[in-house]
Amino acid sequence: MDCTSEEDSEISESEIADFEMKIYNQLKNGKHKVRYSDVIFRCPFCMGKRKQDYRYKDLLQHATGVGASNRRGKEKGNHLALARFLTTDLANGGLPQPTVKAEPPTKIEHDDQFVHPWMGIIVNLPTELKDGKYVGEGASKLKDQYSKYHPLKVHALWNYRGHTGTAIVDFRKDWSGFKDAMAFENSFEADRCGKKDWLEKKNHGSTVFGWIARADDYNAEGLIADHLKKNGDLKTVSALEKEESQKNEKLVKNLANEIDVKNKHLKELECKYNETSLSLSKMVEEKDKLHQAYNEEMRKMQCIARDHSRRIIIENESLKSELENQRRELEWRCKELDKRAAHSDSERRKLVEEKKRNDMKNSSLQLATLEQKKADENVLRLVEEQKREKEAALNKILQLEKKLDQKQALELEIEQLKGKLQVMKHMEEGDDVAKKKMLEMMKDLEEKEGEMEDLESLNQALVVKERKSNDELQDARKELITGLKEMLSGRALIGIKRMGELDEKPFQAACSLKFSGEEAQIKTMELCSLWEDYIKNPAWHPYKVVSVGDKQEEIIDEDDEKLKELKNEWGDEVFKCVATALMEMNEYNPSGRYAIPELWNFKEGRKATLKEVVQYILKQWKTHKRKR
Numbered sequence: 001m002d003c004t005s006e007e008d009s010e011i012s013e014s015e016i017a018d019f020e021m022k023i024y025n026q027l028k029n030g031k032h033k034v035r036y037s038d039v040i041f042r043c044p045f046c047m048g049k050r051k052q053d054y055r056y057k058d059l060l061q062h063a064t065g066v067g068a069s070n071r072r073g074k075e076k077g078n079h080l081a082l083a084r085f086l087t088t089d090l091a092n093g094g095l096p097q098p099t100v101k102a103e104p105p106t107k108i109e110h111d112d113q114f115v116h117p118w119m120g121i122i123v124n125l126p127t128e129l130k131d132g133k134y135v136g137e138g139a140s141k142l143k144d145q146y147s148k149y150h151p152l153k154v155h156a157l158w159n160y161r162g163h164t165g166t167a168i169v170d171f172r173k174d175w176s177g178f179k180d181a182m183a184f185e186n187s188f189e190a191d192r193c194g195k196k197d198w199l200e201k202k203n204h205g206s207t208v209f210g211w212i213a214r215a216d217d218y219n220a221e222g223l224i225a226d227h228l229k230k231n232g233d234l235k236t237v238s239a240l241e242k243e244e245s246q247k248n249e250k251l252v253k254n255l256a257n258e259i260d261v262k263n264k265h266l267k268e269l270e271c272k273y274n275e276t277s278l279s280l281s282k283m284v285e286e287k288d289k290l291h292q293a294y295n296e297e298m299r300k301m302q303c304i305a306r307d308h309s310r311r312i313i314i315e316n317e318s319l320k321s322e323l324e325n326q327r328r329e330l331e332w333r334c335k336e337l338d339k340r341a342a343h344s345d346s347e348r349r350k351l352v353e354e355k356k357r358n359d360m361k362n363s364s365l366q367l368a369t370l371e372q373k374k375a376d377e378n379v380l381r382l383v384e385e386q387k388r389e390k391e392a393a394l395n396k397i398l399q400l401e402k403k404l405d406q407k408q409a410l411e412l413e414i415e416q417l418k419g420k421l422q423v424m425k426h427m428e429e430g431d432d433v434a435k436k437k438m439l440e441m442m443k444d445l446e447e448k449e450g451e452m453e454d455l456e457s458l459n460q461a462l463v464v465k466e467r468k469s470n471d472e473l474q475d476a477r478k479e480l481i482t483g484l485k486e487m488l489s490g491r492a493l494i495g496i497k498r499m500g501e502l503d504e505k506p507f508q509a510a511c512s513l514k515f516s517g518e519e520a521q522i523k524t525m526e527l528c529s530l531w532e533d534y535i536k537n538p539a540w541h542p543y544k545v546v547s548v549g550d551k552q553e554e555i556i557d558e559d560d561e562k563l564k565e566l567k568n569e570w571g572d573e574v575f576k577c578v579a580t581a582l583m584e585m586n587e588y589n590p591s592g593r594y595a596i597p598e599l600w601n602f603k604e605g606r607k608a609t610l611k612e613v614v615q616y617i618l619k620q621w622k623t624h625k626r627k628r
Contacts, residue, residue, distance in 0.1 A: 011073040019074065023081035028089060034059075034082070035090065038176065045078040060086045060248065061255055068256040070263065087248055113215035115232040116240065118181040120151075120169035121217060121224060122210045123198060133162035142167055149184045150177075157223045168213075168227050178237075185212040280412050291405070330362050396466060410452045414445060476610060477599060494608050494616040497600035500535065500585035500593075502528050506573040527570075534562065535581055536593045543586060556582060 011019055026032055032044035041059040042052055054062060060083060067080035127136040137145075142154040146169060155168040169184065171177035188194045188210040195211035198204070218228045337351045337358070507527050511520045534540055542560035545552050556563070556579045567575040588596045601608040 011077065013073060016073050016077045016080070019077035020081045020084070023078055024084050027081060027085040034085065043079075043082065045075070045082065056086070056090065057251075061251065064252045065255055065259055068259055083252070087245065113218075113234045113236055115213035115218050115228050116235040117173045117232055118171040118177045119213040119228060119232060120149075120171065120181055120184045120210060121195075121213050122167040122169065122208060123165065124204050124207060124209050125156075125163075125165045125167060126206055126208075127163045127165050134165075136163035136165060139167070142169075146184065149180045149187075151180075152177075155227065157227065159223060164223060166224060168224070169210075170231075181212045184210065276415065280415065284412065287405075327362070327366075330358055334358055334362075396462065396469075399462065406455055410448050410455065414448050414452065418445065473610065493601070493603050494613055495600055495602055496597050497602075498595040499588040499598050500581055501595040502532055502535070502581050503577050504528055506577040507570075510570045510574050531566075531578055535578070535585055538591070538593050542582065554586065 023032075027034065033042070034044060035041050036053075039055060041054045041056055043049075043054065043059060043062060046062075063079045063083040063086060067076050067083055069076070122142070125136050125142075127134040129135075136156065139154040139156050142156065143151055146154070149169075150172070152170045152172060155170070157164045157166045157168065171181045171184075185194065189196075193207055193209045195209070198209040198211075213228055213232070215234050217224060218232070218234055219225070334355065337355050504524060507524045508520070511524045511527065514520075515523050540562070542557045542563055543554045544557040545554055547553075558564070558567075563575065563578070566578060585593060585595075588598065599608040599610075599613055600606075601612060
């Protein structure tokens with residue numbers, strides 16, 4: 001029967017004690033049923049839960065734990081009343097006091113001493129003499145004979161003459177064993193075969209007598225007393241009850257402490273989960289901001305590329321119109337020459353020669369027009385290829401960004417699911433809804449981890465493809481450096497620079513201040529040669545690592561002895577020249593320590609892009625064509 005139907009309103013903490021006494025009185029009056037058999041008990045306030053049947057100790061533990069938890073007032077009051085009822089009215093495990101068929105000849109007092117574990121004594125068992133020794137019924141037959149009292153074991157006592165006609169019956173240590181022992185004694189007393197009858201009657205005949213072992217049996221002499229002393233101790237019922245009560249109180253305290261520890265741990269987990277969720281939210285916001293900034297930068301780059309392509313097309317159109325005007329002018333001159341052809345022979349010959357020259361020029365202009373047309377087509381083709389390459393690169397980058405976003409989103413979802421699972425694991429075990437939800441979350445977690453593995457494999461494939469594209473670009477740069485050394489040499493806008501090689505100009509300027517004429521040139525060569533050897537020496541490492549934001553970078557160690565000596569003796573310009581060569585060598589070839597050629601934008605002082613090199617080559621070709 002559920003008590004929640006009596007009152008729908010909730011109670012406060014101050015009303016729990018009165019409510020507990022009310023429910024306790026209802027339990028004592030039998031309004032709520034707790035015991036269903038000798039060993040099966042049920043909680044009348046948790047009838048809807050999955051677990052219904054409890055043993056006495058399990059039900060006491062359940063009632064104590066719920067009463068010490070942070071649940072609602074009514075639920076705590078109900079279970080506190082149940083715990084009081086179990087410890088006060090069912091202290092012996094819910095077993096009723098032993099009953100007998102007739103009035104017991106002896107009255108059991110709480111201060112009476114019994115042998116514990118409970119033992120029964122059987123005397124005057126039938127025996128007979130065989131081969132000079134007495135024999136009687138064995139322990140197994142005696143156990144079957146008294147099986148209705150649930151004995152654990154029966155010991156037949158023997159001496160040098162054989163079976164003594166006595167036996168000791170062992171019962172269970174708990175209160176159910178005491179009940180069986182008392183029923184065993186009462187059955188003998190009801191038949192006038194108890195201990196009192198054994199002591200009063202002189203002629204026992206073949207009657208079997210029995211009783212429960214007490215202090216007088218324990219303190220007597222003989223086989224029975226020896227067996228009792230060897231296998232048991234004297235204890236009173238009140239002492240056993242007190243001992244059992246102390247154990248229950250200790251168990252209750254331990255369970256309450258354990259519940260407090262688990263509640264504290266659960267609160268700590270909740271705090272950690274909230275902190276993790278907050279940090280993840282901040283990370284998501286920062287990622288969104290970075291993504292927006294990246295998209296804005298990409299839009300700016302696309303606008304710049306479109307403007308550049310438009311300028312190239314306009315320039316080509318102007319060149320076409322200029323060539324067309326020159327062709328028309330030549331045609332007009334040819335017509336004028338034809339009109340003047342009739343003036344004179346000499347003039348006619350001059351006109352013929354001039355016409356031939358004009359024809360040659362016209363032919364050259366037509367060839368130039370064709371070449372210009374081919375160049376325009378090549379330029380347009382290069383622009384289209386560059387556009388396609390840009391679009392492909394942008395698509396790759398966007399695809400990688402999308403996969404990265406998906407990966408990060410999956411990681412966030414997985415971390416959140418793991419945090420929720422950690423919280424769910426510490427909730428009450430008997431809650432079916434919580435278990436079902438936890439199973440669903442574990443299934444979602446497995447699916448998310450599977451998606452995470454798929455994204456990882458796809459990400460690896462894209463990374464390999466991107467690396468292959470980068471390798472192709474590096475091969476193209478190497479081919480340009482190898483094939484265009486003569487064309488791109490010198491100090492033009494775009495050229496080839498040997499990274500890690502010293503610039504002689506600062507050395508010449510410094511030496512010219514201290515020396516004159518040929519001596520300055522010789523000193524410059526010696527100084528350059530000396531520092532080139534220093535730079536190529538792998539044992540010399542004049543660098544130090546510094547923190548820039550979240551990254552570690554290597555810079556020139558200005559406290560190096562050689563560099564300090566160089567700066568003091570030859571000045572800042574020479575020091576900057578050597579420092580630049582050292583940084584270039586550390587970036588491009590730190591292990592080999594020799595100069596590496598690189599395409600360079602001398603105007604902006606940086607590495608030139610492939611697009612800049614191609615545009616510079618086309619411009620040089622157009623200029624060379626116009627000069628011809």
